[in-house]
Amino acid sequence: MNLKDALKRKLSKKELAMLPRAFDVVGDVAMIEIPPGLAKKKAAIAKAMQQVHPNIRTVCSKLGDRSGRYRLRKLEVVLGKGTETEHRESGCRFRLDVRQAYFSGREGTERQRVASQVKPGEKVLVMFSGVGPYAIVIAKRQPKVGKVYAVEVNPKAHAYASENVRINRVQLKVEPVCGDVRKACPALRQRFDRILMPLPKGAHRYLDVAFRCLKSRGVIHFYHWDREEDLYSKALRIIQREARKAKRTVRIANMQRVLPYGPGQWKICIDLQVSE
Template sequence: MRIPMDIIGSKEKAVAVIDVPEEQAEAAVEEIRKRYKHVKSILLKIGGREGVYRICNTKLIWGSQDTEVIHKENKYLLKLDPLRVYFSPREATERQRIAKLVKPNERVLVMFSGVAPYAIAIAKAQKDVEEIVCVDINLVATQYATENVKLNKLDDKIKVYCWDVREASGLGKFDRIIMPLPETGYQYIDVAHRSAKEHAIIHLYGISETKDFSDFEKKLKDYAQRFGIKIKILRKSKVSEYAPHKVKVRFDFQFL
């Protein structure tokens, strides 16, 4: 039986998040219990990410009610509860791609930063980064982010703020800005614009239904035009499959 799922955690304790019709859930649970002895809880997706906190709609269908885990990824640790915060282990490779682009002495802003996987990946890959600032409106996510910064001994490199990024102030300007909110991140391009140094690189994630990503490019440029903002796109990349006939994309660009 093929089971669409993510396993989050470690060899000692993990949580499986499955995406199957509810009538297939019981069979999926039995299969996972046989194959993955380290999985202590199984969550069923019952909807997409919802609300201002972007929490994935899931419910516990088997196992321990203690769904907090420590996820091991590329020699660093991420503590989180998949029932309470969003996290995708599938994007580990993408996080490494971005981390390797960061240059020494850069100031980096991560909007919608969640439990801080991008920030920690960057700080581990680029030891000479000047500072990484994480901003997220979700209090639970920022609490985990703060724990993860300490867990990985990166207090001197990463700062975490529980704010609505649109209302954030006093953070200064940045050499690189990461916007990993594919559904609506483009609507914060004005925030990125006022936070960017001259020649800053922006990494914006979005959703596309066309092979050349032209639909998302138009959406981005049309929204930027509302604020009189012009951009120069440096690179357009497919990140992953998102839904039937939809892909998650990353646009790297600069402001003109």
């Protein structure tokens, strides 16, 4: 049974047509965007979601887009209580409170794509690391990785990252660092083989830091977003401009869509092979 079937007796045909096609699930917390026309039906919708997915314990209504430095969104709890949960993904466990830290369960494939490229002995820097999913997936998938540093400015997300490193038993490989990438990364006084920049709305402002922290030859996974009609031009211009300033040469190894990022927009990733 799907959500529409479960609500057939509670909602009119017009209301059923307004139901969103999908919702997000992180651990046992579900988050759905309820259109204003269905505001009075949100309790019934939440109950139906639980009926269709019995593992869901809490249902939240999204009260807007992600915003602010920590990329959080306001949520109203419609059913259940807690918003702290544990999400499982490819053999890893991620604890977080969906109100206090960014996490998307839809990025599992992208995490595997990047982790599959990491070679034994590499030193990896994950900027904007949230509750630690990229760093932990890398350490689990490539147990011979040299070291992975995970830098995050939101203290609550950083605290969860530290807990997640412990529960996934990757303490010897992953080092969570709390701070702003601009200061915290150079302060590590190390150069990296690979740098991940998973902050589509803003990573471009830190490319100078990434070039400075990368070894003379290395890889950058650069995330950005743009409109469907022209996904990569702007990002490529920014990359070339910043590479020139840093006196580095870049070769584009791969460009790809990661996930839809709102109507007609996509989150993208460009993998860069960088040399002197």
